[in-house]
Amino acid sequence: MALTQDPRWPAVDSFTLSQLHPSSRPNSAALKHALKNSREHGLRDIAVSACEGKFLALQCRMAKVKHALEIGTLGGYNSIWMASENPDLHVTTVELDPKTAEVARENIRFAGLSDRVEVLVGDATKVIETLHAEIEQQKRPRFGFVFIDADMEVNWSFFNPSVELCLPGAAIIVDNIVLGGTIVTEKFLSDKRVAGSRHAVEVAGENPKVDGVVVQMVSSKSYDGILLAVLK
Ligand SMILES: C[S@@+](CC[C@H](N)C(=O)[O-])C[C@H]1O[C@@H](n2cnc3c(N)ncnc32)[C@H](O)[C@@H]1O
Numbered sequence: 171m172a173l174t175q176d177p178r179w180p181a182v183d184s185f186t187l188s189q190l191h192p193s194s195r196p197n198s199a200a201l202k203h204a205l206k207n208s209r210e211h212g213l214r215d216i217a218v219s220a221c222e223g224k225f226l227a228l229q230c231r232m233a234k235v236k237h238a239l240e241i242g243t244l245g246g247y248n249s250i251w252m253a254s255e256n257p258d259l260h261v262t263t264v265e266l267d268p269k270t271a272e273v274a275r276e277n278i279r280f281a282g283l284s285d286r287v288e289v290l291v292g293d294a295t296k297v298i299e300t301l302h303a304e305i306e307q308q309k310r311p312r313f314g315f316v317f318i319d320a321d322m323e324v325n326w327s328f329f330n331p332s333v334e335l336c337l338p339g340a341a342i343i344v345d346n347i348v349l350g351g352t353i354v355t356e357k358f359l360s361d362k363r364v365a366g367s368r369h370a371v372e373v374a375g376e377n378p379k380v381d382g383v384v385v386q387m388v389s390s391k392s393y394d395g396i397l398l399a400v401l402k
Contacts, residue, residue: 180390183221197254200281208245211273219389223251230256235314241294242320246274253283261287264297298331312337319345322363326370340401344370348395374399
């Protein structure tokens with residue numbers, strides 16, 4: 171599945187970020203370090219774009235979120251965006267691969283955010299079950315924001331269980347939903363990632379506890395988009 175790219179998209183990200191988030195900002199060095207250190211440890215370049223990271227961080231700020239959950243940590247780039255832009259926010263982020271989680275912890279430590287970003291290692295399906303039990307036992311607060319960005323084939327499977335971890339009015343965002351428009355292109359529907367992203371929209375549409383919309387986005391990375399669902 172080759173996704174289209176247009177030179178205007180990175181150029182617009184670059185100009186707008188230079189105005190709205192110049193490199194003099196306090197978190198710029200930590201974010202840059204997270205990308206460099208992740209690359210040096212062989213992690214794939216599949217973190218959110220800088221604009222998407224800031225967008226997610228501002229969503230948390232707008233909704234005055236105190237506890238956010240991320241499914242899919244990678245090198246912690248997006249966790250660093252969310253926590254560094256919101257001094258009252260605690261982020262719990264889940265990573266399947268222990269070595270990747272260790273790189274994320276290093277990056278989060280470098281950013282000075284280890285006290286507010288918790289990296290949990292394991293398959294998100296199991297970790298969500300544990301989080302649910304802890305919430306039921308009042309050992310952990312409910313989340314006001316969830317970002318699902320682990321594996322396009324199965325991100326849909328984390329959606330309904332995540333709803334059960336959230337406060338009323340919480341937002342759940344699922345990444346990589348549009349995939350260059352392939353989710354509505356007949357010849358791509360058999361691709362497992364495309365089918366998974368399409369199914370995430372169906373699952374959200376069928377869940378009576380949420381109201382949702384898909385927002386198409388272009389960025390320095392690709393033409394893609396997110397599913398935003400808000401708990402009733
Ligand atoms: C797209 S990357 C996450 C990027 C990160 N959200 C960011 O923007 O900085 C996806 C990550 O999810 C992890 N992952 C894949 N399947 C998972 C699962 N079932 N449970 C937890 N993590 C998973 C992968 O190992 C990978 O590091």
